[in-house]
Amino acid sequence: MRPEIETMANDLLAKVKATGEMDVIKDLASPLPAMTVTRILGLPPEDYPKLVRWSYQLFFVFDQPMSLQGYQQQNQMAIEARDYLTEKISHLEKYPNDGLISRLITARDEGTRLTQEEILGFCIMLLIVGQETTKSLVGNATVALLKHPEKLAELKQNPDQIKNVVEELLRYDSPVQVIARLATEDVEMRGKMIQAGDKVILCIGAANRDPEQFTNPDQLDFNRRNYSLPFGGGIHFCLGAFLARVQGQIAINAMVQRLPNLQLNTERLDWRESITLRGLKSLYVTFET
Ligand code: HEM
Secondary structure, eight states: HHHHHHHHHHHHHHGGGGGTEEIIIIIIIIIHHHHHHHHTTTOOGGGHHHHHHHHHHHHHSOOOOOOHHHHHHHHHHHHHHHHHHHHHHHHHHHHHOHHHHHHHHHHHTEEEOOOOOHHHHHHHHHHHHHHHHHHHHHHHHHHHHHOOOHHHOOOOOHHGGGGHHHHHHHHHOOBBOOOEESSSSOOOEEEEEEEETOOOEEHHHHHOOOTTSSSSSSSSSTTTTOOOTTTTOGGGOOHEEEEEEEHHHHHHHHHHHSTTTTTTTOOEEESSOOOSSEEEEEEEOOOOO
């Protein structure tokens, strides 16, 4: 999907290029993954703003406990998303296209097909986990680069470095900070006992700054080659890691290469209130037209 994602990113930047300013979140980081997932699922391209709205609210499911009002808002969004997707799945059953929903409808495993409920669950899950995370990657990466002008200049000179740059930015300011597990059996770890039934919170954001793993972990260094954990690990390793990396690489390079003299245009960074997700609600920047 690289060429398609490049076209989407360039079109989004073209809309703001003449103004000399933008909100990186609203104008690029948020629409890009929503447009990509809309395309992957085979939904009408003009519907992507719905996905932006739903996923923002639904991601709070990972930040328990929530207030009653929070649950009510979530419920409302979940109902809207369910009604929309149910209608689209029914439509695609009759009029398939080349998207993932159509493929899931026709997929068979030893004669068994997925139910509409299973396809719906999959779509909602993809919608929640793919959007806010990728948006946060683009936002956090942009801030990190703007706060390290020498690194921004290094990338501008060497756009081919983008893969390593995105890996390091994912480590440096990880969009997903914690993941959770329920121990199914007793485990001893570094002299501590985790008992079956214990809930375990894994601080992958902290692991990515572990001084035992990374020299000068608080420094941004594009020459690192260590393995970090922004996408988790093991059997639940992020299904969208490669898609997220591609989107991050394209969005960041497009901004850095196409917007000269990119600068932060805000005193105060507006972070989302979340334990799980480290991401910005807005990010104002200026550049030369
Ligand atoms: C920078 C962006 C992203 C980050 C940092 C991220 C991070 C993660 C992490 C840490 C996990 C592991 C959760 C756990 O072990 O409990 C995960 C799982 C997952 N991610 Fe991502 N993700 C990103 C983008 C995406 C995208 C774009 C998609 C799909 C479109 C996606 C789909 C999934 C799915 C389906 C899982 C569950 C896998 C499983 O449980 O087997 N992610 N992600």
